[in-house]
Amino acid sequence: MRRRAELVLRFTRAERWVHRTTATLMMICLATAACLYLAPLAELVGRRRLVVTVHVWCGLALPVPLLLGLTSRALRTDASRLSRFTPADRAWLRAVSRRLPLRPAGKFNAGQKLYAQWTLGSMLVVLGTGLLMWLTHLAPPAWRTGATFVHDWFALAIATVLAGHIRMAIGDRESRLGMRTGLVDRRWAEREHPHWQTAAAPEPP
Amino acid sequence: MDVDGSEEPRGGTPVGRRVVLGLLGLGAAGVAVGPYLQRAQDAVTAADPTGLTGLLPGGGGFRYYSVTASVPNRTEETYTLTVDGLVDRPATHRLADLRAMPQRRLVRDVQCVTGWRVPDTPFEGVPLAHLLDRAGVRPGAKAVSFSCFDGAYTESLTLEQARREDVLVALKLQDTPITHAHGGPVRLYVAPMYFYKSAKWLSGITVTDAVRPGYWEENGYDVDAWVGRSNGRDDAPTS
Numbered sequence: 001m002r003r004r005a006e007l008v009l010r011f012t013r014a015e016r017w018v019h020r021t022t023a024t025l026m027m028i029c030l031a032t033a034a035c036l037y038l039a040p041l042a043e044l045v046g047r048r049r050l051v052v053t054v055h056v057w058c059g060l061a062l063p064v065p066l067l068l069g070l071t072s073r074a075l076r077t078d079a080s081r082l083s084r085f086t087p088a089d090r091a092w093l094r095a096v097s098r099r100l101p102l103r104p105a106g107k108f109n110a111g112q113k114l115y116a117q118w119t120l121g122s123m124l125v126v127l128g129t130g131l132l133m134w135l136t137h138l139a140p141p142a143w144r145t146g147a148t149f150v151h152d153w154f155a156l157a158i159a160t161v162l163a164g165h166i167r168m169a170i171g172d173r174e175s176r177l178g179m180r181t182g183l184v185d186r187r188w189a190e191r192e193h194p195h196w197q198t199a200a201a202p203e204p205p
Numbered sequence: 206m207d208v209d210g211s212e213e214p215r216g217g218t219p220v221g222r223r224v225v226l227g228l229l230g231l232g233a234a235g236v237a238v239g240p241y242l243q244r245a246q247d248a249v250t251a252a253d254p255t256g257l258t259g260l261l262p263g264g265g266g267f268r269y270y271s272v273t274a275s276v277p278n279r280t281e282e283t284y285t286l287t288v289d290g291l292v293d294r295p296a297t298h299r300l301a302d303l304r305a306m307p308q309r310r311l312v313r314d315v316q317c318v319t320g321w322r323v324p325d326t327p328f329e330g331v332p333l334a335h336l337l338d339r340a341g342v343r344p345g346a347k348a349v350s351f352s353c354f355d356g357a358y359t360e361s362l363t364l365e366q367a368r369r370e371d372v373l374v375a376l377k378l379q380d381t382p383i384t385h386a387h388g389g390p391v392r393l394y395v396a397p398m399y400f401y402k403s404a405k406w407l408s409g410i411t412v413t414d415a416v417r418p419g420y421w422e423e424n425g426y427d428v429d430a431w432v433g434r435s436n437g438r439d440d441a442p443t444s
Contacts, residue, residue, distance in 0.1 A: 039269045043386055046271040049424065083221025117221045121228030129232065136437060146239030148320050150232050 007183040008198045010107075015078065016182055018069035025065070028058045030159055037152075059130050062123055081107055082116040088195050089113060107196040115165060122161075126154050247322075268321060269386055272420060276355040276385070276406055284390050286374070290350075290412035293341030300390055303376060306331045311371055311396055314443045316432045318399040322440070328394045330375035334368045336410065348416040351393055352409035360393060360404040360419040361428065364412075371396035371444045374407065396444035398430040 011019070032055035035045045045051065069075045089110035095103045096111070103109065108116070132139050132147035139147070169176050175192075178184040189196060235242075281300050289295040310329040316322045337349070342364065349367040351360040366372065375383060375394040383389030388405025395402040401421045422428045427435040432443045 037268075039386075042269040043271070046274045046276070048270050048272050083219060084217035085220040086217040089217075089220075113221070114224065117224035118228070120221075121225040124225070125228055125232035128229075129236065132236070142240050142439075143236055145243060145320050146236035149239030149243045150235035153235070154232070 002177075002183075002185060006186050008186050008189055009182055010178040010184045010189070011078075011182045012072065012074040013182065014069055014072035015075050016179060018065045018075060019179060021065040022062065025058045025062050026158075026162070029055060029062065030155070030162070032058070033155055056130070056134055059127065062127060066120075078107070082113050085110065085113065086195075104195060105193050107193055109193070115161070118161060122154055122158050126151055126158065129154070268317070271355065271405075273355045273357045278385055279354055279390060279406075279408075281390075284408075286391060286408060286410065288336055288340045288410045288412075290410075291343045291346040291414065292337075292412050293343060294339070296340055298336075300376075303331055303374065303391065307335055308376075309370070309373060310377075311373065311394070311444075313371070313396045314441075315400055316440050316443050318401055318426065318430070318436050318438065326378070327380055328373055328375045328396070329377040329380070330373040330391075330394065332370060333372045333374055333393075333410075334370065336374060337364075337367065337412070340412070342412055345414055346412045348413045350411050350413055350417045351404050351407060351419070352411070353404050353406040354408040355406050358404055358406070358420045359417070360402055361416050361422070362395065362402070363416060363429075366395075366429075369397070374410075375403075395430075397432060397442065399426075399432055399436060399438075401426060402430050 032051050035041045035051050036048070036055065042048075070079075086106065088104040088106060092103045092105050092110040094100075129147040129151040132144055133151060136144065169179075174184055174188040186198070189198060284300050286298045286303065287295070288298070308329055309332050310327060312325055312327045314322055314324050315326045333349075347364055349362050349364060351362075353359070362372070373394040373396075375392050376390065377383060378387050378389075383392055388403075388407070391407050393402070393404040393407050402419075404419070416428060418428050429435060432438075433440045434442075
């Protein structure tokens with residue numbers, strides 16, 4: 001049982017909802033993509049027009065939670081944290097590549113920052129190429145072939161990176177609790193994110 | 206419980222902007238050179254005896270499309286093809302009847318309207334014109350519409366298109382009987398048009414006085430689906 005006095009706020013309600021809805025939309029996009037793409041699943045599911053409709057509308061909705069979430073100050077603050085690298089992040093990357101135990105990090109470590117940046121960039125790419133494929137009279141056919149090519153390869157990359165994201169989450173119960181309840185244990189925060197200055201946290205050694 | 210009040214020092218390197226812009230640039234470059242890379246990938250896939258490269262995105266070969274939840278199986282005993290409408294001699298053919306008719310083999314590329322292409326694919330079956338002649342098309346007939354035993358798919362051709370010699374009621378694909386996944390035991394094969402015209406699981410041919418747009422055509426695809434001259438595409442013609 002976690003004691004409330006030893007918890008710190010990591011994610012606000014708005015941030016948790018943005019994560020939850022984006023994750024749901026992304027999973028539906030990937031699942032429907034698999035049903036359109038992998039022959040055994042396509043044979044099992046069929047209903048091509050329905051699957052395409054679900055895929056397209058979930059794809060179009062993908063950036064909506066984030067855009068709405070930008071009205072939250074906490075989310076904007078975290079977004080700017082995620083977008084910038086500090087000297088600690090470079091030290092973290094060096095430590096990871098040399099398998100050293102001491103990995104300095106602020107509220108987000110360099111890996112989490114790269115993951116967030118990848119998510120935003122790749123989401124914009126699949127959204128753009130998806131629009132080119134969907135609005136067939138928007139662009140010349142050669143563009144559409146190119147858009148399909150990029151969309152396919154990015155989808156595979158997104159699925160792979162997302163599998164890594166989920167694996168990391170499975171390995172860290174406290175971080176999962178942080179995303180589910182918003183609260184994390186102070187000792188976990190000090191261990192994993194030593195440079196994250198929570199309000200009443202002790203001075204870093 | 207504490208609130209996360211304090212800020213980390215602002216500044217630092219704007220890596221996020223670089224990553225996002227870099228990915229957008231990569232995506233745009235991919236759209237521009239994608240057609241060439243796709244062709245290169247297809248060439249590698251075609252020359253790969255293990256078939257492993259077929260697992261890559263956009264991998265070669267056919268893709269399975271069905272518009273319904275499940276499609277019944279039809280066998281030697283249960284399959285029938287009816288020919289009716291504006292004809293003198295409506296008929297119902299079994300598989301053995303179709304096999305006993307004159308056959309034609311065509312080796313052409315298959316081109317799907319969504320972009321994938323399967324080169325040099327042999328189809329074999331009864332020329333549609335032969336079935337129409339047997340039934341005796343009445344004067345005033347203008348078109349042929351096709352129905353399928355998946356219960357939903359339909360297609361259509363003008364009578365002139367239907368009489369082309371590269372339009373088959375196909376029984377064999379790649380020199381073996383057409384499997385269920387490929388629309389077997391009998392599918393339409395319209396060589397010069399995008400592959401959605403080649404209706405799978407063919408069960409009915411009806412001669413009509415006007416073209417009745419088919420399933421995908423009700424959803425915005427062109428009725429006259431010539432490869433390279435319709436649907437806003439410029440693929441190399443297949444026939």
